[in-house]
Amino acid sequence: MKCTKIFILALLVVASCVREEATSVGTTPEVEARVDGLLKQMTLAEKIGQMNQVSVGGDVANYADAVVKGRIGSILNEADPAKINAFQRLAVEESRLGIPLLVGRDVIHGFHTVFPIPLGLAATFDPALVEEGARVAAVEASAQGIRWTFSPMLDIARDPRWGRIAEGSGEDTYLDCRMAEAMVRGYQGAVLDSTSMAACVKHFAGYGAAEGGRDYNSTFITERQLRNDYLPPFEAAIRAGALTLMTSFNDNDGVPSTGNDFLVRQVLRDEWGFDGLVVTDWNSMGEMVPHGFAADNKDAAEKAVGVSVDMDMMTFGYLSHLEELVRSGAVKESLIDDAVRRILRVKVMLGLFEHPYVDVEAAAAVQYAPEHLAAACRTAEESAILLKNDGVLPLKDGARILVTGPMADAPYEQLGTWCFDGDRTHTVTPLKALQERFPGKVSYVQGLRYTRQKRDRFDDVVSAARRADVVVAFLGEESILSGEAHSLADLNLKGSQSSLLAALHATGKSVVAVVMAGRPLTIEQDLPHCGALLYAFHPGTMGGPALSRLLTGEVNPSGKTPVTFLRTVGQVPLYYNHHMTGRPYKNETLLDDMDLEPGQTSLGNTSYYLDYGAYPLFPFGYGLSYTRFAYSGISLDREVYTPSDTLSVSFTLTNTGEREGTEVAQVYVRDLVGSVTRPVKELKAFRRVSLQPGESQLLTVQIPVSDLAFYGLDMVKKVEPGEFRLWVAGDSASGDPLSFEVRAAR
Numbered sequence: 021m022k023c024t025k026i027f028i029l030a031l032l033v034v035a036s037c038v039r040e041e042a043t044s045v046g047t048t049p050e051v052e053a054r055v056d057g058l059l060k061q062m063t064l065a066e067k068i069g070q071m072n073q074v075s076v077g078g079d080v081a082n083y084a085d086a087v088v089k090g091r092i093g094s095i096l097n098e099a100d101p102a103k104i105n106a107f108q109r110l111a112v113e114e115s116r117l118g119i120p121l122l123v124g125r126d127v128i129h130g131f132h133t134v135f136p137i138p139l140g141l142a143a144t145f146d147p148a149l150v151e152e153g154a155r156v157a158a159v160e161a162s163a164q165g166i167r168w169t170f171s172p173m174l175d176i177a178r179d180p181r182w183g184r185i186a187e188g189s190g191e192d193t194y195l196d197c198r199m200a201e202a203m204v205r206g207y208q209g210a211v212l213d214s215t216s217m218a219a220c221v222k223h224f225a226g227y228g229a230a231e232g233g234r235d236y237n238s239t240f241i242t243e244r245q246l247r248n249d250y251l252p253p254f255e256a257a258i259r260a261g262a263l264t265l266m267t268s269f270n271d272n273d274g275v276p277s278t279g280n281d282f283l284v285r286q287v288l289r290d291e292w293g294f295d296g297l298v299v300t301d302w303n304s305m306g307e308m309v310p311h312g313f314a315a316d317n318k319d320a321a322e323k324a325v326g327v328s329v330d331m332d333m334m335t336f337g338y339l340s341h342l343e344e345l346v347r348s349g350a351v352k353e354s355l356i357d358d359a360v361r362r363i364l365r366v367k368v369m370l371g372l373f374e375h376p377y378v379d380v381e382a383a384a385a386v387q388y389a390p391e392h393l394a395a396a397c398r399t400a401e402e403s404a405i406l407l408k409n410d411g412v413l414p415l416k417d418g419a420r421i422l423v424t425g426p427m428a429d430a431p432y433e434q435l436g437t438w439c440f441d442g443d444r445t446h447t448v449t450p451l452k453a454l455q456e457r458f459p460g461k462v463s464y465v466q467g468l469r470y471t472r473q474k475r476d477r478f479d480d481v482v483s484a485a486r487r488a489d490v491v492v493a494f495l496g497e498e499s500i501l502s503g504e505a506h507s508l509a510d511l512n513l514k515g516s517q518s519s520l521l522a523a524l525h526a527t528g529k530s531v532v533a534v535v536m537a538g539r540p541l542t543i544e545q546d547l548p549h550c551g552a553l554l555y556a557f558h559p560g561t562m563g564g565p566a567l568s569r570l571l572t573g574e575v576n577p578s579g580k581t582p583v584t585f586l587r588t589v590g591q592v593p594l595y596y597n598h599h600m601t602g603r604p605y606k607n608e609t610l611l612d613d614m615d616l617e618p619g620q621t622s623l624g625n626t627s628y629y630l631d632y633g634a635y636p637l638f639p640f641g642y643g644l645s646y647t648r649f650a651y652s653g654i655s656l657d658r659e660v661y662t663p664s665d666t667l668s669v670s671f672t673l674t675n676t677g678e679r680e681g682t683e684v685a686q687v688y689v690r691d692l693v694g695s696v697t698r699p700v701k702e703l704k705a706f707r708r709v710s711l712q713p714g715e716s717q718l719l720t721v722q723i724p725v726s727d728l729a730f731y732g733l734d735m736v737k738k739v740e741p742g743e744f745r746l747w748v749a750g751d752s753a754s755g756d757p758l759s760f761e762v763r764a765a766r
């Protein structure tokens with residue numbers, strides 16, 4: 021037996037979801053003086069020009085007149101550094117006031133070096149690593165003149181049909197807060213300099229709750245749900261210094277975000293004190309017309325400026341109508357001044373006036389730098405989740421491996437959604453990585469050319485499998501099957517992928533499935549057909565080496581599910597932190613066990629599906645390792661706290677297996693009785709811990725009691741005294757609870 025070492029490690033986990041500090045974007049008197057100085061010199065038309073953002077493409081000359089006349093304040097969709105320089109030259113050297121353009125782009129999960137999709141980033145539960153990745157993206161993109169990224173996306177998503185679930189951190193508010201802060205810090209840097217990209221937190225707000233999972237759809241989120249679940253990540257990002265924010269496409273309870281006074285004016289500006297730039301989503305101002313909330317673009321512009329939306333992305337509503345609205349007295353010029361002040365502030369703070377141009381050659385040199393690729397590889401390693409393993413993994417040295425499946429050698433598809441700049445020729449696929457790792461031992465039969473392909477027979481793959489010792493099937497989704505406007509009603513593996521896996525299983529050989537997808541797919545029917553299943557959300561440029569290292573055991577899987585994995589799509593929405601019903605589920609009779617002609621009764625029946633019960637396939641926070649972990653000695657420093665105290669949770673985590681590994685220890689809390697019903701569990705802290713075989717660590721996690729505050733019946737955020745339960749475990753469905761009490765301070 022290995023001797024158990026005990027390490028005492030006091031971890032001060034800053035568990036608070038939202039830090040209580042000033043929310044200003046960090047301006048200085050010098051910045052303000054410069055902004056005011058410029059504002060005084062501007063004509064009304066020049067001010068309105070700053071509020072106009074244009075998607076450019078093709079010849080710079082096409083936009084020269086508008087830029088020189090000061091009718092464009094920001095551009096998007098141009099990434100060529102030479103062209104960006106040309107745009108800036110027009111703005112800085114030829115426009116009357118020489119105000120540089122703010123160049124924006126969707127740099128969502130890396131720029132040239134592509135990192136895992138954001139859902140995969142969340143699966144790492146490693147904010148420091150995610151921050152490093154965002155820094156890499158900022159260094160690469162800023163070198164080419166892109167100083168504003170439309171990221172991070174902070175939309176809580178509890179419906180995997182929604183294609184944009186790929187772009188966020190999943191279903192949990194606390195995890196989303198931590199990822200939000202990390203990305204903002206990474207993009208903007210510790211101090212703003214020429215490598216900083218302004219972060220743009222989006223989509224404000226509630227967009228992820230699109231009804232039916234259909235993109236752009238209406239949402240019906242109550243104010244309490246908004247405040248408790250959907251808004252905290254935005255507030256956390258803003259307190260971390262996010263310079264800008266984007267309004268969303270959806271209407272919530274009938275009010276589109278771009279004209280939503282409650283969201284933008286009341287919560288964002290007045291309650292949070294956000295003085296950063298607010299931009300619309302693409303034409304979301306104009307879309308208030310088809311929504312039936314504005315009569316025409318003029319009405320939409322008046323509504324948007326009225327709630328303090330500063331910049332119009334691609335409606336041209338401000339450009340076309342604001343001047344007239346001001347002249348007629350419908351819109352006060354002070355509203356325009358406020359908006360322009362917020363836009364200029366960002367430009368000044370980013371140093372664009374001093375450094376409007378980039379060095380094109382130097383820019384090329386930083387793309388795909390070895391340290392960037394290494395960071396992308398580490399992130400892909402940490403983001404993969406081991407969902408099943410009967411012992412077939414890690415792969416044994418010397419084994420003859422058959423690699424198959426549509427995602428094995430798909431350099432474009434593994435990059436995932438939203439990667440305009442990732443060049444597939446730099447992608448390293450799993451096939452290439454495994455061939456390099458096991459020279460002469462890897463054979464390859466594709467089986468299916470793409471994930472949607474249908475085939476009746478797999479004779480070629482099956483006979484190749486018979487000649488191999490182990491089969492690794494790379495399945496999943498092409499990148500186009502997730503992301504904006506790409507929702508799905510059926511979440512099973514597409515095409516004939518499940519049949520391919522079943523055919524491989526029927527050979528009797530050991531089969532490993534690796535799924536690369538943009539969402540949690542419903543893979544229950546596939547699990548019996550593989551000995552191991554590794555789930556990699558689209559892993560990016562370095563997905564191949566990362567997956568190869570995980571399969572061989574050079575790296576031990578440590579990712580955890582950032583979202584509940586469903587057994588069937590009919591369970592949507594099913595998420596771990598739901599509220600308790602009056603009839604909590606107990607093991608009920610399922611369809612197959614029912615008598616014929618049973619008498620109808622509702623007595624005793626609980627909240628579940630007759631055919632699928634009440635549980636998911638894998639709960640939130642779940643993921644296996646090649647080793648095992650045990651939790652012991654879980655304790656709290658006290659039994660009773662006041663709202664101003666801090667909980668000190670101690671526990672010992674032991675690696676009881678045979679190899680080094682990393683566990684994500686999670687702390688969940690339940691408030692038993694409230695002025696309104698509370699979730700059955702809520703994540704309040706997590707910690708990644710690496711342990712040698714046999715090693716133990718005593719961990720102490722501190723959670724301010726104020727983190728248990730919520731918006732109750734009176735819609736005031738506070739901690740409600742009473743009984744609580746607390747769990748420490750490796751996922752959201754495990755562990756035995758401790759009890760504690762919060763009493764009002766006397």
Ligand code: NOJ
Binds near residue numbers: 126170
């Ligand atoms: C629409 C998307 O909703 C948004 O996320 C993106 O940033 C903009 N288009 C700009 O491309």
